[in-house]
Amino acid sequence: MKRVLDEDLSITLTQLEMETEATERIIEEHIESCYALTQHIDQQISELSTSQQKQPGQDKDTETEERISATLKHTDPELIHMDEFKNEQLLSLTINLLLFIRSQVPVTKKLFQSYASEVVLDPNSAHPKLIVSPEGDSVTYTDTWQEVPENAARFDTTLNAVSREGFREGRHYWEVLVDGKTYWELGLTYPSIPRKGSEEHCWLGRGADSWCVEYFNGWYNAWHRGAAHELTHVQGRAFQRIGVFSSAPGGLVCFLGAETMTPLYCFCTGTFTDRLLQAVCPGHDNQGTNWKPLEIVDASRSRPTL
Known part of the structure; x- marks a missing residue:
């Protein structure tokens, strides 16, 4: 108790x-x-x-x-x-x-579930060292460079993948299973995020066109415009699922620990200027501790842990 x-x-x-x-x-x-x-x-x-x-x-x-x-x-x-x-x-x-x-935790969970959106990752956007599942609901890092066709949408330096569709209006909520991983990033981005070369803005949250939460060896940071916001209130905690909520009417991008609806960070962005894509980065192997995939789960059925 x-x-x-x-x-x-x-x-x-x-x-x-x-x-x-x-x-x-x-x-x-x-x-x-x-x-x-x-x-x-x-x-x-x-x-x-x-x-x-x-x-x-x-x-x-x-x-x-x-x-x-x-x-x-x-x-x-x-x-x-x-x-x-x-x-x-x-x-x-x-x-x-x-x-x-x-x-209100159970009520809050039900409210977010009502905005649950389907997320399908685009394999044509994934870095060549990433493997996107046939269903587009998970992405895994591999040490082997995959034989994939080159295209303008593919990230060639950062270990990112983005969704196929995205959205422009309304409220949307989705969850990612991160249990057992020691390094990951996930969030939202405009399609205009740079995808080629070593430019820092290719990383999620480092430019003005993306927002993310990053987890690395027990430490959480929220990123936007290259500014890191250390999430001291959850440092050392390990969440099984991370929820991402966005509201076009409110100009919000919010991240939560989905089991208990623990707020991680909320960006108040004002008005979105383009279509938003869901974005994930499973991270490198991190000395053999980070081989598990990032899995997108059905947010409409998950339940809070009280």
């Missing part, structure tokens, strides 16, 4: 942290908007003060200026004071929110 409660607490705290980061971004945007509005109001006040010296109606202008100043004072964050009652209210709200989130 203690282990289950500890895991639930970890999930809850992680979700709250992600929500906090999103809220902070929104608040920062609002602060910038308010600052611009304040500057505009200050300019208007200055113009009113100047006009008072030249035109009649000084009493009316003074009243307007006082109303504007009063409004600014009410919206000044520095003038907001917390007392014991407000602190107790916030604490109670936080505790109730934690309990609610913990109880």
Whole structure:
């Protein structure tokens, strides 16, 4: 029971942290908007003060200026004071929110399952050292260079493969079995990702046209635009499945530990500019520890572990 409660607490705290980061971004945007509005109001006040010296109606202008100043004072964050009652209210709200989130794991899983999408990997995109299954639902690294036809879609340096179709609109969720592997990358990419040569942007998440989570010897990182975000809250944990959720309306790319719906990282990308392809990299052999394939599983049937 203690282990289950500890895991639930970890999930809850992680979700709250992600929500906090999103809220902070929104608040920062609002602060910038308010600052611009304040500057505009200050300019208007200055113009009113100047006009008072030249035109009649000084009493009316003074009243307007006082109303504007009063409004600014009410919206000044520095003038907001917390007392014991407000602190107790916030604490109670936080505790109730934690309990609610913990109880929603099965519901959350069902919600994501409703967006489950079929993923079929394109063998013509796979690096020559990768073997894509005939069904297109798994990819395996091999030390042997395969005799495959050369084409513009094939990755020739990075160990990547992408899906055949992809999508432009809606919400989509898919899961990959990573159990027993010590190195992998998976995520989403635009078709425009570079596929030839040793350019760094060929790697998932290193350019502006792809997003991924990378796992290597117990360490997780989320990548986009070449920036690595270390996922300290799950370092050392081994997940059997990784879920990837994307929302075109919300501009989101989210990664989760699928068994417990543990949030790994969420990218808020804004508006997608092209079709999105599912992308996987099973990684090299990693000194003989990473021969298992990456397998795409039926996300509509998987169940959470509580």
